[in-house]
Amino acid sequence: MSIYNDIERVLVSQDEIAAICERLGKQITADYQGKERPILLGLLKGCVPFMSDLSKHIDLPIEIEYMDVSSYHGNITSSGDVKIRKDMNTSVMDRDILIAEDIVDTGKTLDTIVKLLRHRGAKSVEVVTLLDKPAGRVIPFTPKYIGTVVPKEFVVGYGLDYNELYRNIPYVGVLKPEIYKK
Ligand SMILES: O=P(O)(O)OC[C@H]1O[C@H](OP(=O)(O)OP(=O)(O)O)[C@H](O)[C@@H]1O
């Protein structure tokens, strides 16, 4: 039994992910020069591997914060109800916030969180996402920094889960449909 047997095909390889993290890290380092302690805000749980690798390529005095946000609750479709399970530990008032995400799909999570942080008085709010699935959008949302675009298929690995599994796969792959149709 191997978790890798449940993967239909690799979509974004480990080498591609490493190149994306380096490229985006350099771009962010250039764009945020001179800003006062920007906050890299990860949305748990999916952000963890990407945020960890990306942050090593950001050569700036950033603070790191997390917010635990969920709307899929183990399913392959969004419940539409974006729940904050744990809020961040610091005030965002007058701060530059860069949200780190694994994927933008329907856009509901980011739409909700970006609006919330603006409402709380953040100076700027931008999003860096490893994956963008524009064909999944229900609410218009355009992330500033995008690793790569994926088709409208359910993907797992590198932080992304199905029913809380597969987050520990080191690449992004398409899950065999028979796994979630069981
Ligand atoms: O654009 P959307 O359709 O809102 O989807 C994107 C969000 O969905 C996933 O989170 P999930 O709710 O599965 O929580 P998790 O990160 O704990 O898996 C993913 O990590 C994003 O946060």
Ligand code: HPA
């Ligand atoms: O394709 C996906 N896979 C895993 N989690 C997700 N959350 C939104 N879209 C996805």
Ligand SMILES: [Mg+2]
């Ligand atoms: Mg999930």
